[in-house]
Amino acid sequence: MTEVHPTSIVDAKARLAPDVKVGPYCVVGPDAVLGDGVVLHSHVVIEGRTSIGAGTQVFPFATIGHAPQDLKYKGEPSRLEIGSNNLIREHVTMNPGTEGGGMVTSIGNNCAFLAGSHVGHDSIVGDHVVFSNNVMLAGHCKIGDYVIFGGGAALHQFGRVGKHAFIGGMSAVENDVIPYGLVVGNRAVLMGLNLIGLKRRGFSRDRIHAMRDAYGVLFAEDGTLRDRLERVADRFADEPEVMEIVEFIRAESDRAICMPRHDRAA
Template sequence: MIDPTAIIDPSAKIAENVEIGPWTLVGPDVEIDEGCVISSHVVIKGPTKIGRNNRIFQFSTIGDETPDLKYNGEPTRLVIGDNNVIREGVTIHRGTIQDRSETTIGNDNLLMAYVHIGHDSVVGNNTILINNASLAGHVIVDDWAIISGYSLIHQFCRIGAHSFVGMGSGIAKDVPAYTTVQGTPADAKGINSEGLRRRGYSKESISAIKKAYKIIYRQGLTVEEALVQLRILAEDAPEVNVYIESLESSTRGIVR
């Protein structure tokens, strides 16, 4: 299961059925749970904890220290959940003590080739980051979000649940839940209707989310004014509460 050319630190904790390909390096303070498949020429450094049934492709670097100049060798962590696919050349850095001390990847995510996830970022569940998408430090990506290829996310931004970032976008503000954005700088284009349909949202739910979008983007309201109307709408359409939470949690202002 472990190729004889792989270099495994004696302190690494690796489940018995983990596969590790040739010329892969697994350093100290690394834990890899059962069912994982690690291809050739992968570098995994610790402290890093990798959950079950993850697949990591060749030339990825997982758990290396951040180049952030604040970092001074502290024992920060990377934690990866279960059932993730991490394709070729992906880089994921550990955290810094100035923030969370941890970078976190959830479950069932697809990180395509050459994606970069910077220090202290949090990626939720069921997200897709397409080729060369890059997260600066301190970014949050909520569940089911999709970030298209060559898109750049500024530090401290939040990408809301079920949102869609179009290809080649530059994101410098928060993207609300359900919203499709594109451009550099990005602006809002509508809601992610196709994604919601694929996930089983009813016509009524999608209609309510469209109404919420129009309240935010088509009535010339401030965010505070829009929230008043959204809370009324949410009384009969609970899915709008996800929109409300993403607006209330915004610290950088929203893409508009």
């Protein structure tokens, strides 16, 4: 049975599934859709054309679905779609899409957005993603599955982060991060592969060795990136994780690829 605290304001047009719990002092707008078992703990605002999937919990002072922070936004009927079993902690903000970006911001399933983190308009976030405290995701970004952002990290608008990547805390990321990569710094540089994450998620020793070998060829100092990319594609054609990296780099993007600094030791 749906429970709504008497101090909360839930618009009569909002659609609340069974077992939704709305705690004290929440505001839910007319176009909101809350799935089974969604919990708004207290002081939560859900506005706009926002849908929240089953089992998601939203903590105090989160503001979800308000107009995007884009000066070009003119009130178009864009959406924010949040998947199931997400954890949205205190003071998180998430904005819907815009006409210039496809009209939708999308969040996957089983993600954790810790206190003070932000998802900008028209961004696409995959499944099992973790935003630590105060992570800032600008508009039009694309985040793959199982990505982890350390606290205070920021990603430039139109940036891409491939699946299983790790973004170090306080990093300012202005370029695309390859799948399985690890980046750190201001401005962030590629430090290698996310080996700890790969081991934790059960990647075999052989698969990790193949990725490390490919990484060594791809980011060597000789020749051009394009030439090295083709060598990797030919040599590792039977390695699916390596080919994901190859296809990520080949894809069109507004940003360059985040590269290692070969003078790092100096």
